[in-house]
Amino acid sequence: MLTLDNLDKVYRTGTFGTSDLHAVRQVSLDVQRGEVVSLIGESGSGKSTIGKMVLHLLDSSGGTMTFDGRDVTKLGFRARREYYRKVQGVFQDPFSSFNPIYKVDRTFETLRRSYFPRVTGSEWRSRLDDALAAVTLEPDDILGKFPHQLSGGQLQRLLIARALLLDIELLVADEIISMLDASTRIDVLNLLGELKGRGLGILFVTHDLSLGNYVSDRVVILYKGRVVERGETSAVFDDPLHPYTRDLLASVPHLDRTWDEVEAEEAERTQRLAGRCLYHEAITAQGRSLGEEADAADGVPDGVGLVEYAPGHFVGCFRKAAEEKCPAAT
Amino acid sequence: MTATQPTAAPGTEAGEQPAVTGPAVSGGRKAQGDVRETLYFALRNPKVLIGLVVVLGFLLLGLLGPLFLRHAPMDYAGPPMAPPSADFPFGTTTFGQDVFAQFVAGLRSTFLVGLLGGGVAAVIGMTIGFVAGYRGGLIDELLNMLTNVVLVIPGFVVLIIINAYLGVRSVPMQALYIGIFTWPWVARAVRSQTLSLRSRDFIDLARLSGVGVGTILRREVAPNMYSYLFMTFVLLFGGSILTAASLDFIGLGPTNAMSLGLMMNQAVQWSALHLGLWWWFIPPGLGITLIVGSLYIMNVGLDEVFNPKLREM
Numbered sequence: 088m089l090t091l092d093n094l095d096k097v098y099r100t101g102t103f104g105t106s107d108l109h110a111v112r113q114v115s116l117d118v119q120r121g122e123v124v125s126l127i128g129e130s131g132s133g134k135s136t137i138g139k140m141v142l143h144l145l146d147s148s149g150g151t152m153t154f155d156g157r158d159v160t161k162l163g164f165r166a167r168r169e170y171y172r173k174v175q176g177v178f179q180d181p182f183s184s185f186n187p188i189y190k191v192d193r194t195f196e197t198l199r200r201s202y203f204p205r206v207t208g209s210e211w212r213s214r215l216d217d218a219l220a221a222v223t224l225e226p227d228d229i230l231g232k233f234p235h236q237l238s239g240g241q242l243q244r245l246l247i248a249r250a251l252l253l254d255i256e257l258l259v260a261d262e263i264i265s266m267l268d269a270s271t272r273i274d275v276l277n278l279l280g281e282l283k284g285r286g287l288g289i290l291f292v293t294h295d296l297s298l299g300n301y302v303s304d305r306v307v308i309l310y311k312g313r314v315v316e317r318g319e320t321s322a323v324f325d326d327p328l329h330p331y332t333r334d335l336l337a338s339v340p341h342l343d344r345t346w347d348e349v350e351a352e353e354a355e356r357t358q359r360l361a362g363r364c365l366y367h368e369a370i371t372a373q374g375r376s377l378g379e380e381a382d383a384a385d386g387v388p389d390g391v392g393l394v395e396y397a398p399g400h401f402v403g404c405f406r407k408a409a410e411e412k413c414p415a416a417t
Numbered sequence: 418m419t420a421t422q423p424t425a426a427p428g429t430e431a432g433e434q435p436a437v438t439g440p441a442v443s444g445g446r447k448a449q450g451d452v453r454e455t456l457y458f459a460l461r462n463p464k465v466l467i468g469l470v471v472v473l474g475f476l477l478l479g480l481l482g483p484l485f486l487r488h489a490p491m492d493y494a495g496p497p498m499a500p501p502s503a504d505f506p507f508g509t510t511t512f513g514q515d516v517f518a519q520f521v522a523g524l525r526s527t528f529l530v531g532l533l534g535g536g537v538a539a540v541i542g543m544t545i546g547f548v549a550g551y552r553g554g555l556i557d558e559l560l561n562m563l564t565n566v567v568l569v570i571p572g573f574v575v576l577i578i579i580n581a582y583l584g585v586r587s588v589p590m591q592a593l594y595i596g597i598f599t600w601p602w603v604a605r606a607v608r609s610q611t612l613s614l615r616s617r618d619f620i621d622l623a624r625l626s627g628v629g630v631g632t633i634l635r636r637e638v639a640p641n642m643y644s645y646l647f648m649t650f651v652l653l654f655g656g657s658i659l660t661a662a663s664l665d666f667i668g669l670g671p672t673n674a675m676s677l678g679l680m681m682n683q684a685v686q687w688s689a690l691h692l693g694l695w696w697w698f699i700p701p702g703l704g705i706t707l708i709v710g711s712l713y714i715m716n717v718g719l720d721e722v723f724n725p726k727l728r729e730m
Contacts, residue, residue, distance in 0.1 A: 171625055
């Protein structure tokens with residue numbers, strides 16, 4: 088449904104915009120209907136930037152974005168309005184997502200004024216009730232209150248209800264769990280699962296591996312703006328290949344295993360993959376030499392491409408930062 | 418006031434909620450409810466009430482006063498240098514002019530200068546501030562440059578030159594010139610506020626609702642700054658009055674009208690201070706102080722009204 092192809096984001100920084108900051112490098116991924124795709128990465132990995140570009144809150148600097156086959160890389164004001172009927176977002180901080188001086192109802196009212204000016208009051212009220220019921224909120228507890236009178240979980244579910252009023256197809260959930268209490272997290276997570284069941288595609292941006300594991304069908308691991316590994320959640324989590332993914336997974340405590348077991352397993356895997364780079368091995372296996380991959384991977388420059396290691400499990404060059412050398416080349 | 422009870426006010430019992438959710442979801446009536454609620458809290462705030470009463474009192478006096486006067490401000494109506502009496506409540510000047518008549522006429526031009534001068538400066542400054550802060554980039558750079566250029570022009574000196582150059586000086590022209598030279602700090606302040614508000618998620622959410630720039634500025638950004646914008650206007654209003662009074666006082670006031678500053682100018686010129694004619698210069702001075710002071714007090718109160726977090730606890 089949504090396909091990103093070699094998406095780039097470059098910020099100009101420094102005096103007079105003399106230096107560039109590559110926030111997102113050549114990111115390709117896709118989200119299908121009825122599927123949760125997690126974008127996982129640490130701060131500064133570019134995951135939120137990708138989410139904002141999908142929502143057209145930021146312009147992309149290169150690459151293309153298509154939605155249902157239509158090119159949506161650049162949209163004018165009107166086209167963007169139509170795009171927002173299908174694609175909506177929920178952000179990290181629920182308290183900053185509402186204008187603090189107005190009651191929460193106004194968020195819905197804005198939507199109505201913008202998209203449903205002809206819907207009558209009672210008709211709108213029943214739609215609102217339906218949307219609120221879908222996120223398990225009682226209209227009477229919520230409407231007519233100020234944002235600071237509600238909990239983060241309630242606000243976050245309100246925002247999802249807002250997206251549902253539009254009958255959307257893709258939801259960009261940008262760290263929507265991170266600022267919630269542990270007790271309300273699971274409600275929102277389960278809600279996402281339910282929306283997925285209804286056929287919604289969800290792009291779930293998170294830095295939390297366990298959340299990514301819990302809800303998503305596929306994961307995309309980002310590091311410094313580039314995709315280092317992506318694939319089916321089970322494939323990536325059971326057999327992490329890229330050094331960064333392995334580091335990440337090794338640093339998460341498991342309920343069912345002791346620390347020693349985890350470390351032993353990771354040590355064994357490190358042993359097996361030390362000094363290797365599956366990406367470049369695959370490139371070489373295809374009869375091409377290092378440095379030629381730019382032609383091979385449709386013009387994707389050095390080492391930001393991915394190879395399919397196992398069906399549905401892609402991995403990039405094993406170096407971490409862009410300026411590092413590939414471990415296999417040394 | 419039965420219907421205006423703010424059942425939707427923060428901190429009310431959940432049991433009262435259904436009463437308000439009805440109107441709350443339908444557009445036009447909801448906006449009306451907001452206004453009504455703001456008024457409800459405004460009229461219960463002592464600071465707002467005191468400020469409002471004083472300012473409105475002076476305004477009414479300026480508007481209605483002339484209807485009941487027997488003498489024109491410049492008429493030689495009575496005995497010279499008479500202290501306040503029943504016939505002349507504020508006494509008379511060295512020439513026997515009615516100080517009260519002058520005061521009432523001066524109030525009119527004072528409010529006119531404040532309103533026009535403050536209004537012109539507020540409109541220019543806020544427009545430039547909002548657009549520069551929200552759009553950013555090249556537009557921001559250009560508008561900022563313009564702001565800085567006007568900011569470093571010594572406004573008061575230019576005003577003196579303009580006023581000295583003009584043969585016939587009227588109150589509206591004076592207000593216009595004052596407005597044109599006092600907006601830069603407003604633009605800078607509004608710009609920085611807009612910059613900080615722009616990065617908040619609810620602005621992004623409004624954009625996701627397919628709303629245009631103008632609407633976002635008007636409906637999402639500006640309301641968060643209402644009390645600030647009002648304070649800005651108050652400062653501009655007061656500032657215009659004070660600037661006009663200063664110009665009047667040094668003899669560059671309107672040539673075809675009376676103003677409070679002009680009264681003080683004349684009082685000083687004719688040595689009212691040495692002759693002990695306190696009724697000549699106290700009323701205009703006190704008038705200016707009370708009007709500007711009340712506006713300040715009102716602003717503090719309005720901050721509590723506009724910000725539900727401040728008024729709730």
